[in-house]
């Protein structure tokens with residue numbers, strides 16, 4: 001936490017969350033990572049009562065919606081702290097993809113949708129998933145999509161093939177992006193978001209996709225899904241027909257602040273492990289690893305990079321707070337690729353300093369190395385964000401880049 005951004009109310013909750021993580025979470029993480037997630041989940045659910053007592057339950061929710069009412073800058077700093085453990089966000093019901101889905105339902109859900117889908121999510125009784133990407137089409141250009149939802153009387157019938165629907169295993173429902181208006185001339189008005197309970201006939205979780213050898217399960221997994229004539233009431237449409245991309249865009253802005261600050265938490269944890277190892281590992285008689293200048297370079301460069309990343313994200317959060325998401329869109333693109341690369345570099349250096357131990361499952365690092373690589377791909381790959389930033393900069397130099 002940076003003193004300048006630390007409000008009094010944040011400091012109090014921050015101290016309680018930190019104490020909770022130190023007492024209840026850090027000592028158990030490696031054991032949990034070696035267990036099937038379903039077994040871990042029952043332990044985590046018991047701990048959630050203690051987590052909630054810190055005052056950070058649903059930390060990102062406004063007071064108006066029954067949350068603690070923190071500003072985005074305050075939430076960001078709590079998000080970093082929770083991000084220092086792979087289980088932090090889950091314990092406080094702040095985990096992706098539920099947090100984003102909760103924000104969508106709060107803003108666009110009908111009273112009936114809120115009662116059925118949102119309320120249990122807010123209490124942490126259910127989980128959800130977000131189903132947009134398809135194996136057959138480039139996810140970085142999602143206007144091309146094969147999944148359709150056809151209106152038949154009072155129902156939509158969904159057909160399609162999705163993958164990387166994170167946390168689909170055990171989720172109560174998916175928010176599905178599907179083409180409802182194929183004839184629209186504007187391709188960004190062709191898709192809609194529809195709520196699909198996972199127990200609807202035709203919803204098939206084909207598999208949890210192995211990521212670098214680990215398929216995971218439950219919240220901690222990425223599902224491949226077939227939608228085969230999934231028939232849901234027309235009242236499960238979120239927003240209006242054709243609103244899918246507009247709603248998706250809204251979901252991504254604050255969502256990227258949440259992701260980036262979690263990544264900074266991960267970076268801090270990997271950095272801490274690296275420094276402990278550098279200080280404690282004897283490399284030759286009486287000489288510790290941290291006395292080697294190349295290791296000092298890792299430490300200095302990564303310290304500077306994490307500090308810079310944090311300030312960039314907090315600055316972007318302030319920008320969103322003060323001027324809105326649209327005004328901050330370039331800042332949002334910039335932090336997305338910058339912080340994801342800082343994260344990857346810190347984890348890689350920490351693995352390197354640990355030597356063979358770094359690639360085993362005896363520390364958190366191998367888990368991070370595997371699970372956090374996706375940060376440079378999801379929510380827009382690096383290249384897409386860099387292209388949009390560079391295009392904007394070049395425009396001010398008189399060059400209109402027409403095709404990225």
Ligand SMILES: Cc1cc2nc3c(=O)[nH]c(=O)nc-3n(C[C@H](O)[C@H](O)[C@H](O)COP(=O)(O)OP(=O)(O)OC[C@H]3O[C@@H](n4cnc5c(N)ncnc54)[C@H](O)[C@@H]3O)c2cc1C
Nearest residue numbers: 130131132133138139140164165166374378379381383384
């Ligand atoms: C861990 C993880 C979790 C995910 N969770 C979800 C989820 O919950 N729900 C969901 O719907 N999806 C999810 N996704 C999918 C994610 O949104 C897509 O992977 C992403 O949009 C990229 O699409 P793609 O994989 O089809 O890659 P493609 O679109 O095929 O792109 C491949 C590569 O092309 C390059 N590229 C793309 N655009 C450009 C450009 N403009 N200029 C230059 N190069 C470019 C990039 O290097 C990119 O990685 C997840 C992905 C991962 C890895």
